[in-house]
Each structure stands twice: as C-alpha cells, then as structure tokens.
Amino acid sequence: xxxxxxxxxxxxxxxxxxxxxxxxxxxxxxxxxxxxxxxxxxxxxxxxxxxxxxxxxxxxxxxxxxxxxxxxxxxxxxxxxxxxxxxxxxxxxxxxxxxxxxxxxxxxxxxxxxxxxxxxxxxxxxxxxxxxxxxxxxxxxxxxxxxxxxxxxxxxxxxxxxxxxxxxxxxxxxxxxxxxxxxxxxxxxx
Amino acid sequence: xxxxxxxxxxxxxxxxxxxxxxxxxxxxxxxxxxxxxxxxxxxxxxxxxxxxxxxxxxxxxxxxxxxxxxxxxxxxxxxxxxxxxxxxxxxxxxxxxxxxxxxxxxxxxxxxxxxxxxxxxxxxxxxxxxxxxxxxxxxxxxxxxxxxxxxxxxxxxxxxxxxxxxxxxxxxxxxxxxxxxxxxxxxxxxxxxxxxxxx
Amino acid sequence: xxxxxxxxxxxxxxxxxxxxxxxxxxxxxxxxxxxxxxxxxxxxxxxxxxxxxxxxxxxxxxxxxxxxxxxxxxxxxxxxxxxxxxxxxxxxxxxxxxxxxxxxxxxxxxxxxxxxxxxxxxxxxxxxxxxxxxxxxxxxxxxxxxxxxxxxxxxxxxxxxxxxxxxxxxxxxxxxxxxx
Numbered sequence: 001x002x003x004x005x006x007x008x009x010x011x012x013x014x015x016x017x018x019x020x021x022x023x024x025x026x027x028x029x030x031x032x033x034x035x036x037x038x039x040x041x042x043x044x045x046x047x048x049x050x051x052x053x054x055x056x057x058x059x060x061x062x063x064x065x066x067x068x069x070x071x072x073x074x075x076x077x078x079x080x081x082x083x084x085x086x087x088x089x090x091x092x093x094x095x096x097x098x099x100x101x102x103x104x105x106x107x108x109x110x111x112x113x114x115x116x117x118x119x120x121x122x123x124x125x126x127x128x129x130x131x132x133x134x135x136x137x138x139x140x141x142x143x144x145x146x147x148x149x150x151x152x153x154x155x156x157x158x159x160x161x162x163x164x165x166x167x168x169x170x171x172x173x174x175x176x177x178x179x180x181x182x183x184x185x186x187x188x189x190x
Numbered sequence: 191x192x193x194x195x196x197x198x199x200x201x202x203x204x205x206x207x208x209x210x211x212x213x214x215x216x217x218x219x220x221x222x223x224x225x226x227x228x229x230x231x232x233x234x235x236x237x238x239x240x241x242x243x244x245x246x247x248x249x250x251x252x253x254x255x256x257x258x259x260x261x262x263x264x265x266x267x268x269x270x271x272x273x274x275x276x277x278x279x280x281x282x283x284x285x286x287x288x289x290x291x292x293x294x295x296x297x298x299x300x301x302x303x304x305x306x307x308x309x310x311x312x313x314x315x316x317x318x319x320x321x322x323x324x325x326x327x328x329x330x331x332x333x334x335x336x337x338x339x340x341x342x343x344x345x346x347x348x349x350x351x352x353x354x355x356x357x358x359x360x361x362x363x364x365x366x367x368x369x370x371x372x373x374x375x376x377x378x379x380x381x382x383x384x385x386x387x388x389x
Numbered sequence: 390x391x392x393x394x395x396x397x398x399x400x401x402x403x404x405x406x407x408x409x410x411x412x413x414x415x416x417x418x419x420x421x422x423x424x425x426x427x428x429x430x431x432x433x434x435x436x437x438x439x440x441x442x443x444x445x446x447x448x449x450x451x452x453x454x455x456x457x458x459x460x461x462x463x464x465x466x467x468x469x470x471x472x473x474x475x476x477x478x479x480x481x482x483x484x485x486x487x488x489x490x491x492x493x494x495x496x497x498x499x500x501x502x503x504x505x506x507x508x509x510x511x512x513x514x515x516x517x518x519x520x521x522x523x524x525x526x527x528x529x530x531x532x533x534x535x536x537x538x539x540x541x542x543x544x545x546x547x548x549x550x551x552x553x554x555x556x557x558x559x560x561x562x563x564x565x566x567x568x569x
Contacts, residue, residue: 021215025298073269074266110262117293120293170374173369181366263407267411271414274414289484
C-alpha cells in the first residue's frame with residue numbers, strides 16, 4: 001500500500017474515532033474545550049506513533065523470533081504502559097512547560113484503546129516499519145482532527161438551549177453521530 | 191459487604207454503560223447486532239470475573255507502586271485466554287468481534303473494577319462484583335444490539351421479525367447509528383432518573 | 390535499590406505465570422483452531438470445485454510474495470491438477486475480508502466464496518451473496534478485473550466490493566505468475 005493511501009485512509013476514510021470507533025472514551029471525556037482537546041490530541045499523536053513503532057519492533061524481533069505470538073496482547077499493553085510512563089518522566093524532566101500542557105493527559109492514554117488498536121492493526125495489515133510509523137501517525141492525526149472538531153461543536157452547544165434530557169452525553173453522542181455520517185462521505189476516496 | 195447490594199449496583203444502579211458511561215468503544219462498535227452485543231458482553235464478563243478474582247487473591251501480595259502493571263498483566267492474560275477459547279469454539283463470533291476482542295484489555299470497566307473494587311475486597315464479593323458489572327455491560331450491549339439490528343436489518347438474533355415490506359435503515363448498524371441510538375437511550379434514561387429525583 | 394529489584398521480581402513472576410497460563414491454553418486450543426480453519430475451507434472448496442477428488446496444500450515460497458495471499462490449495466481430479474483454490478485477505482470496511490477464489494487450470498474463474506468478513510450487516514455483507522459472487526464465474530484470468538466494468542459492485546458498499554475484487558485479483562496474479 002502506498003504511503004499516501006495510508007495517510008488519507010488513516011486520517012479521513014478509516015478515521016479511528018468516527019469510523020472504526022476506537023478511542024471513544026477520551027473523545028467523549030476530553031472534548032469540552034478546543035484547547036484541552038488539542039492538548040490531548042498532541043499527546044496521543046506523540047505516544048501513538050512511538051507505541052506503533054515500539055510494538056512493531058517487539059512483535060517482529062521478539063515475539064515472532066521466539067514463536068510467542070499468543071503473548072501479543074500482554075506484551076503490547078505492557079510496552080504501551082511503560083512507554084507512557086517513560087514519556088511522562090522525560091517530558092517532566094526536560095520540558096516542564098510541555099509537561100504542564102500535556103502531563104495530565106498522559107496517564108489517560110494507556111487505556112486509550114486507539115493506541116493498542118493501531119498497534120494490533122499494524123501487525124494485522126502486515127505493514128513494514130516505515131508503513132507502521134506513517135500509519136500510526138496518520139491514525140493519531142485522524143483522532144486529533146475528530147476530537148478537535150468535536151470540541152469546537154461542543155463549545156458552541158454549551159451556549160444553545162438544549163432540552164433537559166439531552167444535556168451532556170446524549171447531545172454529544174448525537175453530534176458524534178452526525179460527524180460520523182459526514183465522514184462516511186470520505187469512504188471510497190481511494 | 192452485602193452481596194445482593196453489590197450485585198444490584200453492578201447490574202442496574204451503577205450500570206457501567208448507562209450510568210457510568212464507560213467502556214464506550216466496544217459498546218458502540220460491536221452492538222450492530224444482538225448476537226455480537228451479547229457475545230461481547232459475555233466475553234467481557236468472563237474476563238471481569240477472572241481478573242477480579244485473581245486481583246483480589248493477590249491484593250495482599252501486590253505492592254502499591256506496581257499494582258497497575260500487575261492488573262494489566264492479569265487482565266491481558268485473561269483476555270488472551272478468552273480470545274483463544276472464542277476462536278476455537280465460537281469461530282463466527284471471533285470473526286465478528288475482530289479487533290475488539292483483544293481490545294477488552296483496555297476496556298475501562300475492567301481496570302476500573304480492579305482498582306475500585308477487587309483490590310479492596312474479598313475474593314467472593316469481587317467475583318460477584320465482576321459478574322454483576324459484566325452482566326450490566328452485557329445487558330446494555332444486548333439492548334443496544336437488539337434495537338440496532340431490529341431497525342437496521344429488520345431482525346433480532348438473526349431472525350427476521352419485521353414485516354415483509356420493511357426497508358431496513360442500514361445507517362443504524364453503521365457507526366453513526368451507534369452514536370445515535372446510544373444517545374437516545376441515555377436521554378430516555380436521564381428522563382427517568384430526573385423524574386425520580388424530582389419526586 | 391533493593392526495593393526496585395523486589396518490585397521487578399514480583400512483576401517478572403506475575404508475567405511468567407501469565408506466559409505459562411497462555412502457553413497451556415495455546416497448546417490446548419491451537420489444534421482445534423487449525424482444524425476448524427481447514428474444515429471451514431474444505432466446505433467452501435468443495436462448493437467452488439465440486440468435481441475435485443482431493444485438495445492439497447501448495448507449498449511454495451512464492452506465495453508469500455503476494456501480500457494478500459494467505460494459502461493456496463491444489464485441486465486434484467483423477468490424478469491430475471484440475472484447478473486451484475487460493476485464499477486471500479484484504480481489508481474491507483469492518484475488518485479483514487477472507488476470500489477463497491477457485492481457478493480452473495484453463496484460466497477461468499470457477500467461483501469465489503467469502504470465508505470470513507465483518508462488514509456492515511445488510512450492506513457490505515452482500516458480497517457474500519450469490520448475486521455478487523456469481524458474477525465472477527467464468528471470467529478469464531488473463532487480465533486484472535475491474536469493479537463496475539467486469540463485475541458490478543454491491544450498491545452502497547464500495548469498500549467491501551473493492552476488498553473482494555482485490556482479493557480475487559491477487560489470486561489471479563498468483564495463478565498467472567506462479568501456479569499456471
């Protein structure tokens with residue numbers, strides 16, 4: 001698959017949130033304001049790209065070499081958890097300003113299923129190392145695009161007059177539904 | 191702790207999907223048919239019971255600092271076991287659930303129960319808590335799956351029940367429809383709870 | 390320092406126990422899973438090439454060169470090769486689409502069956518129905534097939550239809566370049 005196709009597919013067609021339905025928890029949880037949504041998507045992009053590459057290396061050079069394919073889930077989640085911890089420590093030490101803006105999102109990323117999802121899909125698609133890196137980054141950007149757009153809409157919704165029963169999650173889910181419908185328009189682009 | 195109370199909390203009063211609104215990815219992604227929703231619910235229930243029991247057993251031996259990695263390993267182990275069993279004995283379900291089967295690992299419900307309940311309570315009540323939360327999740331997924339399959343494909347559990355001229359609304363079984371139906375259900379739920387509160 | 394070692398050891402023990410449990414389960418389920426996969430293929434293969442007496446796995450390193458191809462089987466009839474069944478994996482809308490394509494030795498498509506998919510019910514799943522699948526029967530393998538030229542796509546399910554035809558084209562490629 002060409003890298004261009006992977007990028008377009010990761011960001012628009014197979015958008016992680018709106019068409020694959022992965023990473024919904026942060027999508028609904030951290031999308032009240034554009035600013036925090038942007039911070040979250042930066043943190044996710046960073047971790048997801050690194051996690052994609054690290055898990056690919058672990059799969060190719062450790063699990064497959066040793067014939068331990070069935071340890072995939074255990075290994076991947078440990079690699080991701082360790083990576084998140086590590087990134088958190090490094091950022092805290094070297095860039096306190098960056099830590100202040102991204103730090104609070106980092107622990108949440110371990111249980112962001114989009115990160116583990118992209119790692120598993122990279123292997124399933126039999127991507128090479130470069131393709132894995134590109135696909136992980138593109139998927140993360142797709143996640144960021146969805147969550148930032150969504151936060152923009154939710155900010156406006158705050159000012160609207162919404163029936164009592166629809167306040168909070170219901171109206172957010174309706175918004176997500178319409179966005180998902182709109183993203184369906186990208187299907188068949190490549 | 192009162193076992194019945196633990197059970198009712200997990201299934202209804204503190205229902206993971208309708209009250210806590212967590213574990214949304216599988217809820218939305220595999221609820222496109224009643225069977226898939228039900229199957230995913232049961233797989234998650236099995237993992238929940240297993241991980242709750244083991245984590246509760248290990249709670250005295252688990253140092254606080256590394257409890258999260260240990261939880262994760264225990265959960266991931268059960269997920270992989272369930273994945274293999276489903277693949278061996280329920281192959282069609284394995285194919286329908288796809289990537290969402292290994293992703294049970296990051297289902298927030300399971301880690302949340304480990305941290306909030308199993309790590310602090312006895313083995314028996316942890317098992318009940320796992321069963322109850324699992325059933326609550328299964329219930330929510332099955333309801334969602336039944337509604338989506340009914341309107342999106344005109345059938346329930348694979349049996350056609352809508353009248354012959356019924357035109358299925360395929361959008362309901364798409365991701366977009368998942369968000370929509372869950373939104374409506376949560377709105378209905380909040381009308382009821384709001385009424386109760388005002389009375 | 391001693392504490393770090395102790396914590397590391399505990400984590401190591403937990404992981405080792407986990408690996409042990411998984412390896413036991415894996416040994417137990419592995420054969421059943423493989424058996425099921427072969428059985429599932431066999432039923433489809435008999436449907437696609439009903440005349441064949443027997444099917445044999447084609448062992449060739451060239452199979453791995455075409456990325457979509459998973460496995461290839463040779464159909465035997467009266468001691469001669471009567472055709473091939475090739476299993477491919479492509480990505481559809483909801484996940485992987487596994488397709489078995491049967492090709493006669495004379496270079497025509499004998500038929501196709503979707504072995505597994507997780508496409509949208511009632512939309513993408515229509516690639517498994519005869520209306521879509523039977524269009525491929527009898528087509529020649531001398532060129533790559535094109536959607537909406539050689540065969541009509543399932544209305545509203547472009548991605549699923551594309552996944553199907555991609556798999557079939559990969560089978561054609563394998564047949565033309567290696568098996569023929």
